[in-house]
Amino acid sequence: xxxxxxxxxxxxxxxxxxxxxxxxxxxxxxxxxxxxxxxxxxxxxxxxxxxxxxxxxxxxxxxxxxxxxxxxxxxxxxxxxxxxxxxxxxxxxxxxxxxxxxxxxxxxxxxxxxxxxxxxxxxxxxxxxxxxxxxxxxxxxxxxxxxxxxxxxxxxxxxxxxxxxxxxxxxxxxxxxxxxxxxxxxxxxxxxxxxxxxxxxxxxxxxxxxxxxxxxxxxxxxxxxxxxxxxxxxxxxxxxxxxxxxxxxxxxxxxxxxxxxxxxxxxxxxxxxxxxxxxxxxxxxxxxxxxxxxxxxxxxxxxxxxxxxxxxxxxxxxxxxxxxxxxxxxxxxxxxxxxxxxxxxxxxxxxxxxxxxxxxxxxxxxxx
Amino acid sequence: xxxxxxxxxxxxxxxxxxxxxxxxxxxxxxxxxxxxxxxxxxxxxxxxxxxxxxxxxxxxxxxxxxxxxxxxxxxxxxxxxxxxxxxxxxxxxxxxxxxxxxxxxxxxxxxxxxxxxxxxxxxxxxxxxxxxxxxxxxxxxxxxxxxxxxxxxxxxxxxxxxxxxxxxxxxxxxxxxxxxxxxxxxxxxxxxxxxxxxxxxxxxxxxxxxxxxxxxxxxxxxxxxxxxxxxxxxxxxxxxxxxxxxxxxxxxxxxxxxxxxxxxxxxxxxxxxxxxxxxxxxxxxxxxxxxxxxxxxxxxxxxxxxxxxxxxxxxxxxxxxxxxxxxxxxxxxxxxxxxxxxxxxxxxxxxxxxxxxxxxxxxxxxxxxxxxxx
Numbered sequence: 001x002x003x004x005x006x007x008x009x010x011x012x013x014x015x016x017x018x019x020x021x022x023x024x025x026x027x028x029x030x031x032x033x034x035x036x037x038x039x040x041x042x043x044x045x046x047x048x049x050x051x052x053x054x055x056x057x058x059x060x061x062x063x064x065x066x067x068x069x070x071x072x073x074x075x076x077x078x079x080x081x082x083x084x085x086x087x088x089x090x091x092x093x094x095x096x097x098x099x100x101x102x103x104x105x106x107x108x109x110x111x112x113x114x115x116x117x118x119x120x121x122x123x124x125x126x127x128x129x130x131x132x133x134x135x136x137x138x139x140x141x142x143x144x145x146x147x148x149x150x151x152x153x154x155x156x157x158x159x160x161x162x163x164x165x166x167x168x169x170x171x172x173x174x175x176x177x178x179x180x181x182x183x184x185x186x187x188x189x190x191x192x193x194x195x196x197x198x199x200x201x202x203x204x205x206x207x208x209x210x211x212x213x214x215x216x217x218x219x220x221x222x223x224x225x226x227x228x229x230x231x232x233x234x235x236x237x238x239x240x241x242x243x244x245x246x247x248x249x250x251x252x253x254x255x256x257x258x259x260x261x262x263x264x265x266x267x268x269x270x271x272x273x274x275x276x277x278x279x280x281x282x283x284x285x286x287x288x289x290x291x292x293x294x295x296x297x298x299x300x301x302x303x304x305x306x307x308x309x310x311x312x313x314x315x316x317x318x319x320x321x322x323x324x325x326x327x328x329x330x331x332x333x334x335x336x337x338x339x340x341x342x343x344x345x346x347x348x349x350x351x352x353x354x355x356x357x358x359x360x361x362x363x364x365x366x367x368x
Numbered sequence: 369x370x371x372x373x374x375x376x377x378x379x380x381x382x383x384x385x386x387x388x389x390x391x392x393x394x395x396x397x398x399x400x401x402x403x404x405x406x407x408x409x410x411x412x413x414x415x416x417x418x419x420x421x422x423x424x425x426x427x428x429x430x431x432x433x434x435x436x437x438x439x440x441x442x443x444x445x446x447x448x449x450x451x452x453x454x455x456x457x458x459x460x461x462x463x464x465x466x467x468x469x470x471x472x473x474x475x476x477x478x479x480x481x482x483x484x485x486x487x488x489x490x491x492x493x494x495x496x497x498x499x500x501x502x503x504x505x506x507x508x509x510x511x512x513x514x515x516x517x518x519x520x521x522x523x524x525x526x527x528x529x530x531x532x533x534x535x536x537x538x539x540x541x542x543x544x545x546x547x548x549x550x551x552x553x554x555x556x557x558x559x560x561x562x563x564x565x566x567x568x569x570x571x572x573x574x575x576x577x578x579x580x581x582x583x584x585x586x587x588x589x590x591x592x593x594x595x596x597x598x599x600x601x602x603x604x605x606x607x608x609x610x611x612x613x614x615x616x617x618x619x620x621x622x623x624x625x626x627x628x629x630x631x632x633x634x635x636x637x638x639x640x641x642x643x644x645x646x647x648x649x650x651x652x653x654x655x656x657x658x659x660x661x662x663x664x665x666x667x668x669x670x671x672x673x674x675x676x677x678x679x680x681x682x683x684x685x686x687x688x689x690x691x692x693x694x695x696x697x698x699x700x701x702x703x704x705x706x707x708x709x710x711x712x713x714x715x716x717x718x719x720x721x722x723x724x725x726x727x728x729x730x731x732x733x734x735x736x737x738x739x740x741x742x
Contacts (some may be wrong), residue, residue, distance in 0.1 A: 006455070025660050036668055040686045041677045048680055061501050087538060089699060090708040106531070108665060113532045120537030120679060123545040124418040130535045137533045153741050154439070154490050154519040158508050161465060163498035187660075279568060280396065282659040292680055294417045300677070302503065304424075305417035307691045324468070338467035 004210060009225075012192060016226060026188055026226060027233055030180045034234050037176035038169060038242050041300070045128040046072075051086040051095045053077035053181025056102035060144070063100065064114075066138045073132055087119050094118045094129045153346075162247075162332050169242045174326035175299035178319040180234055182293040183286065185227035185261055186268030190281040192219055192274025212361035216273075220265050220354065227261040247333030256325035256343045263318045263350030270353045271358045293319035318346045381547055383595030391569075391599060400565060405557040406609050409614050410552040416676065417545045420506040422453040426462045433479035434649070439476065443520045448510050450544070462495070471497045472507055484522060529674040539624075539707045546619045551702040552675030554611040555637065555695050559669060562604050562641025563648060563662055568647035569596060571658045572738075589738050593646075601635070608634040624709025630702070633715075636722045637698040643729025644694075650736040669695050695724040 012020065033035065049069070054061050068075055079085065079091045086092035088355055097115040103111040116133055119125045163170050193216075196202040238244060254282075268285055275281040293299070297319035306314060314320055321342040328339050390398050403529035425443065429436050436632055437636045444448045452470050464470045473495040483490035535619075540547045547713060570725040592617065615621040623630070648665065652658040671677065672686060679687055690696045690708050697718040 021657060022595050022660075029664055030661070032664065033667055036671050040682050046681050047680070051546050056634055084538065088708060089714040090704065096566045105467050109587055111532060116533055116535045116599070118535055118537050121703055123540065125680065126537055126540075126543060127419070130537075131513075133535070134533050136532055141531055154484070154492065154515055154516040154522070156494050156512050158496060158511060160496050160498040160504055160573065163501055163504070171499060173702045175719045231740035277655075279655050279659060281562070282663075283400075283404075286659070287408075291408070295411065301416055301418060301501070302420075304422050305419065306415050310411065311413055321647055327499050332466070332468065334466050346460055356646075367703060 001034070001214060005214050005218045005221065007217060008091060008210070009221040009237045011027050012222035013221050013225065016188075016192070016222065022188070022191075029232050029239060030234050031182045033180050034173075034181075034238055035241075036361045038173050038238060040170050045125050048074050048094070048125060048129060048131075049092045050074040051077050051083075051092040051100070053083055053095065055077050055100040058103035060103040060106060060327065063096045063144065064102075064137075065096075065139050067136050067143075068096065068133070073128075083117055085117070087117060090100075091096075092119075093125055094123070094133070096133070106173060109273070153270055154161075170331050171327075172300075173244060174244050174330045175237065175297070175323050176321045177238070177326050178297060179230075179293045179299060180229055180288070181227065181257070181260060181322075182264050182267075183289045184230060185223060185264040186271065186289050187282055188226060188330050189219060189223040189265045189268030190275070190285045191270040191278055193224065193269050194281040195279050198277055205324045206364075212358045214360060216269055216344040216354065216358050220262070223265045223268070224261050227265060228258075229256055230352050231261060244330050246329060247331055248329060248335045250329060252325060252336055252343070253329035254295060256322060256329075256339075256346070257348040258345050259350060260318060260322045260325075263346050263353065265319075266350045266357065269357045273357045292317045294355070296320070297323055299323060316349060318349050321345050335344065353365055372644065374451065380591050380595050383592060386596050387569075387595055387598045391603065401561065401603055401607060402610070405610060406614065408557050408612060409553055409561070410618065412515070412676075413546050413550045413614075413619055416553075417439075419543075419545055420461065420503055421447050421504070422505050422512070423442040423449050423472055423510075424470040425449040425453050426455060426461050426464045426473040428455055428458060428473070428475045430478040431582075433475045433481040435481045436476045436485055439518055440474075440513070443474070443511075443514055448514075450706070451465055465495045465497055466736070468497060468499070471500075471503065472511065493594055520681075547621060547707060548703075549676075549704045550619045550621060551616050552673070552699045554608075554615065554632060554671065554702055555698045556670050556675050557611055558607065558634070558637055558698070559641050559644075559695050560666060561607055562638055563645035563666065564643040564659070565604070566597075566600050566645030567647075567649040567658045567662060568655065569600065571652060572656055574649070574653075586700045590734070593734055593737060597642055599644075601638055604638045604641070605631075605635060621706050622709075623706055625705030625711075626709075629712060631703045633698070633701045633705070633719060636719070636726055637694070639726040640694045640698075640722060640729060643726060643733055646733035646737070650733055650740060668695055672696065673699050675699050694722060695720040697725075 008234060016026075052065055052068070054065060068074055078321070079092070079095060083095045084098050087095055096115045097117070099112065099114070102112055102114075114137065116130070118126045120131050213242070243286065263264070267289065271284040271288070272281050275284055292313070295301065295313045297309070298314075298315050299319070303311065303314050320338075324339050324342045326336055332338065411434040427440055429440070440451065444451060449472065453461075453464050455464065458475065461473045461475065465473045475493040475495075477491065477493075480492070481488050493517065495503050495510075496507055496511070537543060612623075612630070617622065644665070645662070648658055648662050652661050672679075672682075672693045674690065675695065679690055679696070682690070700718045701722070702717045704710060708714075
């Protein structure tokens with residue numbers, strides 16, 4: 001039996017090698033996607049454009065403005081006629097209005113209001129802007145000795161672990177591995193399965209004494225080999241480009257990646273046996289695979305924020321567990337302690353997908 | 369009435385009717401037009417939430433006094449933190465942060481109450497899991513802010529700050545993250561569905577060879593292509609209504625701008641998406657190739673558009689590249705018309721960019737098609 005599976009696997013690899021375009025896409029697409037994620041996605045709010053209307057034009061108001069832009073979080077843009085102009089045009093995300101009596105009132109020890117209009121459409125940025133303008137104002141008050149500093153009787157001594165420099169690539173890149181290695185291996189194996197159906201070569205399989213189990217296992221093995229090549233390429237390039245380093249011994253990552261690829265390829269065969277043509281198969285893997293691994297895995301947005309019925313789906317998404325493994329390997333570094341269960345769940349989901357695929361296929365097979 | 373009859377008897381009309389019949393007969397096509405957009409809008413709309421709330425907190429309270437409990441309740445008051453574990457030993461707390469069970473750990477020392485009573489500075493220790501750089505930064509900010517606030521309230525009369533910052537949120541006063549994401553997702557859905565549907569209809573005829581048959585008919589090349597595009601346009605406008613309907617009913621988007629403008633620019637963007645799909649179809653020979661290449665184009669188009677990740681935070685190079693992304697302009701227009709409702713003037717540059725992309729994409733792909741056909 002094992003010889004037949006191996007032969008099937010070799011046949012599949014030979015077929016894959018012959019299709020030059022698919023080989024090229026199989027390696028270029030993951031690499032391209034990896035680079036886009038690694039370079040372009042930044043969640044941290046920076047360079048937020050802000051317009052200031054200074055009706056006071058005093059040394060004090062200028063100091064205040066200088067304070068605002070001293071942190072490099074904001075960049076100044078020109079304001080229009082009214083404070084909302086720059087917001088309406090989308091040039092600025094916030095508009096600060098300093099009243100004409102700003103310095104006069106401060107010198108007279110009276111309260112003064114600085115008005116801040118914030119474009120609330122991007123919620124995250126809006127909150128960041130609000131907090132940092134408030135913090136800047138407090139800092140301005142303190143540094144200009146406008147008020148005795150409040151006596152602080154409790155102090156929080158905060159320590160950041162694992163990623164003290166808060167480098168965002170350290171967070172994004174391990175997550176991108178999970179998306180890329182879920183979408184592309186599954187797409188390739190889905191095409192491989194459905195192509196035989198479309199071209200009718202599957203009839204030969206039916207008439208041979210090959211079981212659906214052997215047929216599919218041969219395919220899965222072949223594409224796990226291809227996927228392992230993709231994984232090596234993607235991780236190698238990412239490690240070089242984004243200066244990633246192993247934080248722990250790489251064995252959990254190796255084991256985890258192997259079962260994840262197995263699971264990913266099985267997902268592809270599952271979609272493949274369910275669809276009748278290549279289009280449906282590719283769309284199925286692209287849409288279902290992409291949405292689940294991108295959105296419901298905690299790659300960019302925290303799983304804790306996903307509302308109830310959707311959050312249940314998160315638990316059966318292998319990408320979610322693989323992200324734990326990659327982040328542990330490259331950032332956290334606890335080794336098996338923190339993630340021992342992740343490869344087991346991934347393997348279980350993969351086996352389930354594979355067995356369901358063989359079930360579906362064997363139903364289609366001719367009975368003797 | 370003569371021109372209507374002439375139009376109904378024209379080759380264009382006959383071809384367009386044939387095209388519509390073909391599309392309606394194809395169940396997969398109808399499914400493609402209805403199912404993925406709905407699911408994408410619902411899942412993306414509900415799942416994308418960048419706000420930082422419900423951070424899991426582990427509390428190790430050695431002090432066990434009224435003051436320490438007050439500090440903990442100050443932290444959990446606004447749903448920013450919630451207590452997940454309350455270990456008895458420091459090693460357990462450290463282990464919880466290490467393994468990722470909790471994102472933040474708080475240690476309140478035994479002398480906490482005494483220090484406050486003595487007027488000394490009481491120190492609490494906070495550990496934060498920095499794996500998620502963005503969340504960690506925000507968590508650390510919240511933590512310090514809440515502790516500062518708590519500390520200030522201990523000094524009986526908190527002094528009024530001399531300079532107040534009065535913050536008002538425009539356009540989205542409730543700070544609903546769905547209001548931000550859903551207009552972006554609408555554009556994303558139109559891009560995916562539009563380019564895919566149009567590339568598939570064209571490539572299928574090329575694949576099966578029926579395009580050659582069409583060429584034998586007395587219709588001109590432009591008539592054939594126009595008859596292909598027009599029904600697709602009408603069907604995809606159906607997707608625009610579907611998306612707007614979901615936005616209104618499920619996500620309660622305000623639609624502050626002029627709805628007619630929204631339809632017009634959405635129509636323009638549908639043309640861009642169809643042009644993109646046609647271009648992909650001329651670049652590929654088989655269906656498999658076209659879906660793979662569309663994936664190759666769609667991922668950067670979506671990532672650089674600002675629909676899911678903010679453009680302001682991207683490195684300068686990508687901020688510049690994003691201007692060449694038609695989806696960026698559509699998302700800007702949709703957000704403006706849905707959330708801001710400022711009138712047409714601020715979005716004119718974006719509209720001009722869309723028109724430019726529509727003309728270039730359609731022009732190039734029609735030319736390439738003609739070259740391939742003859």
